[in-house]
Amino acid sequence: MNVLFWFSIGLWVVALISYAMLLSANEQLQRKDAGMSVFIPFEKLFHNVGASRARRYLYRTLVVSAIGAMVTGGLFLLTGT
Numbered sequence: 613m614n615v616l617f618w619f620s621i622g623l624w625v626v627a628l629i630s631y632a633m634l635l636s637a638n639e640q641l642q643r644k645d646a647g648m649s650v651f652i653p654f655e656k657l658f659h660n661v662g663a664s665r666a667r668r669y670l671y672r673t674l675v676v677s678a679i680g681a682m683v684t685g686g687l688f689l690l691t692g693t
Contacts, residue, residue, distance in 0.1 A: 616688035623681035630674040634667070 616684050616691070620681045620685040620688060623677045623684065627674050627677040627681060630670050630677065634670050634674065637667070
């Protein structure tokens with residue numbers, strides 16, 4: 613059942629990365645609106661795909677991976693070591 617533990621950890625890492633990407637994009641859009649310099653043109657990455665679609669996929673990835681991590685972590689705890 614060690615696989616469940618590592619799968620849960622992997623899903624948490626995916627959730628954290630998608631959350632960090634969402635925060636970075638929001639911060640850079642606020643900097644752009646405020647007239648401050650933008651360090652990395654992250655919104656251009658979203659511009660190629662479509663801003664709403666890319667954010668929607670990031671939010672879905674965040675939610676699904678967090679729920680999956682909680683479920684697999686719970687299964688790991690229930691099955692024991």
